Amino acid sequence: MWRYGLAVSSVAVALIVTLVLHPDTLITPVFFLAIILTAWIGGFGPGLVAAVLTTLAIVYFFLPPIFSLRFDPGEIPHLIVFFVSAFLVSSWSAMRRRAEALLRRARDEMDAKVQERTSDLRQSNEQLQAEFAQREWNIRRAMDASTDVTRFELRPGDQWDEDRSSGENKERSELDGYKQTFAHGSDVWGAYAFFIEPGAEYRSDWTAINQMHGTKLRAFHVHFKQGKLIIYSEHAPPGAGAVLAVRYSGPLSRNTWHNVVFHLRESASDNGRLEFWRDGERIIDFTGPIGAAGNQAYWKFGIYRGYGPISTPFAILFANMEIGKSDLTARIASPLAVK
Numbered sequence: 001m002w003r004y005g006l007a008v009s010s011v012a013v014a015l016i017v018t019l020v021l022h023p024d025t026l027i028t029p030v031f032f033l034a035i036i037l038t039a040w041i042g043g044f045g046p047g048l049v050a051a052v053l054t055t056l057a058i059v060y061f062f063l064p065p066i067f068s069l070r071f072d073p074g075e076i077p078h079l080i081v082f083f084v085s086a087f088l089v090s091s092w093s094a095m096r097r098r099a100e101a102l103l104r105r106a107r108d109e110m111d112a113k114v115q116e117r118t119s120d121l122r123q124s125n126e127q128l129q130a131e132f133a134q135r136e137w138n139i140r141r142a143m144d145a146s147t148d149v150t151r152f153e154l155r156p157g158d159q160w161d162e163d164r165s166s167g168e169n170k171e172r173s174e175l176d177g178y179k180q181t182f183a184h185g186s187d188v189w190g191a192y193a194f195f196i197e198p199g200a201e202y203r204s205d206w207t208a209i210n211q212m213h214g215t216k217l218r219a220f221h222v223h224f225k226q227g228k229l230i231i232y233s234e235h236a237p238p239g240a241g242a243v244l245a246v247r248y249s250g251p252l253s254r255n256t257w258h259n260v261v262f263h264l265r266e267s268a269s270d271n272g273r274l275e276f277w278r279d280g281e282r283i284i285d286f287t288g289p290i291g292a293a294g295n296q297a298y299w300k301f302g303i304y305r306g307y308g309p310i311s312t313p314f315a316i317l318f319a320n321m322e323i324g325k326s327d328l329t330a331r332i333a334s335p336l337a338v339k
Contacts, residue, residue: 003042007050010034015057027062028054028082035086039093047090055083139173139302149338150175152302153315171310174302176213180323181296187273188212188264188297191322191331193338196224197315198255205307209316212264213300216292217242219266220274224316227251231284233274236292247274247284257319259335261328266291277332299323 014034018027031054039047056069059079063071071079139152152173163170182188194209203226211221216236223230229252234242252258263275268289276284291297301318320336322328 003038003046004049006042007038007046007053010038011050011053011057014054015061019061027058031058032086032089035090036093039090040097043097044091044094047094048087051083051086051090054086055079058082139175148321149317149319150321151315151317153313154303154305155313156311168306169310170304170306172302172304174300174304176298176300181298182325184266184291184293184295184297186265186297187325187327189262189322189324189326189328190264190299191259191261191320191328191335192301193257193259193319193335195257195317195319195338196252196254197317199314200312202226202312202314204305204310204312204314207303207305207314209303210299210301210318211304212297214291214295214297216295219264219291219295219297220247220262224252227254229278231276233286233290234292235268235272235289237289238268238293242292247286248276250283257338259331261331261335263328264290264297266295266297268293280332 011031011034014030017030021030035047035050035054038050059069059071060067063075065071139150154171154173156171158171158173160172163172192210196209202224205225207224208221209224212219213221217234219235220231220233223232228249230246231248233245233247236242259279261277263273265271265273267273268291270288272286272288272290274284274286274290275282301321303314303316305314319338322331
């Protein structure tokens, strides 16, 4: 009920101001402000009431004969134009307010979902850190604070509790970027250096060394297998499961630092993008469907391997990790030095 009281009071104030100002010609501006304010705060109904009251006030106080609801029929077209204009202004103001309220609600719901996902991932990482503490070789940060190097190593039997309980033959030593997620359609850039330590010939069925994981699928994942770097992408057509595609497969030298830059934009249509550079050379230039609608992507890196003969120890170092929405094209030709 207070909203309709607002309509009456706002028109009354507009009337008083207009009478005090004694305008010779334009008498509607202050009334229009009253209508907009009423519709914005109270909604369409009160805005419409304000438009009707304003029309009556103009007839009674400003059209001859004043202080009467009688008026010259010649004024009818002007009154109709005014009322229709007031009606449209009220409708626009109310719809704008409603649209902003819906957008605010949708944003709040999305924030709540992201916070819930973030909380789950943070709890998972805390559990993993407790597991890593029992295997001091698993993940090591450089002792020198000025050096951004992280070393991952897997030895036979290094399983997470979730993999052990599932009964699957998988092992891992990895970190994920739970503190930052990227919405579907965002332009995501990454740059880093990696170094695979020398060792025995490696034949695991698959070994992921980094991946853009997500709440629905992995937009892309990078593997090392039998001396090759292999990069896959995934996309999920509407109503179907994830479709896997090999985007690159080529030899990779161990015992040397490699510099990587990537650019990802998830899209269900043809404007999706995956670009990948290794040591200054573009090895992927893909345009097309990639990712899944509604996917919240997050970065993971380290070692994740499974099946086949995985009894061989494996170690990899990462340095200068940069993941975000800032364009990192400059890192292609000028990568950060590994200290």
